[in-house]
Amino acid sequence: MYDFGDILKDLRKSRNMTQKKLAEKLNITEATVSRYEGGTANPPFETMRSIAAIFNVTMDYLYGMETSTAISTVNLSGKQADILRSLADQFRRNNGVYDKKTTEEQYALLGKIVCEMIK
Numbered sequence: 001m002y003d004f005g006d007i008l009k010d011l012r013k014s015r016n017m018t019q020k021k022l023a024e025k026l027n028i029t030e031a032t033v034s035r036y037e038g039g040t041a042n043p044p045f046e047t048m049r050s051i052a053a054i055f056n057v058t059m060d061y062l063y064g065m066e067t068s069t070a071i072s073t074v075n076l077s078g079k080q081a082d083i084l085r086s087l088a089d090q091f092r093r094n095n096g097v098y099d100k101k102t103t104e105e106q107y108a109l110l111g112k113i114v115c116e117m118i119k
Contacts, residue, residue: 002064005039011055012037026050083112 012022019033026033026047035041043051052059053074060066071088073081086109 003039004042004062004064005037007062007064008051009037011051011057015055022054025054080116083109083116087113
């Protein structure tokens with residue numbers, strides 16, 4: 001059963017964030033965050049968008065329509081987003097492979113990540 005309050009609380013706690021800190025990020029009161037988590041109030045759409053961005057999840061996830069989190073590319077450069085997608089593809093291809101030797105493609109991707117990180 002969908003419970004936004006539980007979803008919000010789980011996200012917040014998984015990031016070791018207090019209600020106060022989340023309230024500051026959302027520019028609302030701590031009491032309002034408590035009401036959201038307690039199920040006595042629902043945030044407006046714009047606040048939901050902000051919550052999704054803060055926790056790097058989709059709106060569908062917050063609304064209980066998606067059970068897995070997504071990786072957002074918001075505020076990443078095009079090159080960084082491409083590297084992130086390539087990394088995810090490498091993980092997908094490597095899942096279930098028992099001979100886990102690093103390929104040339106994986107080494108190249110790691111090199112791109114390092115170059116991007118030291119900019």
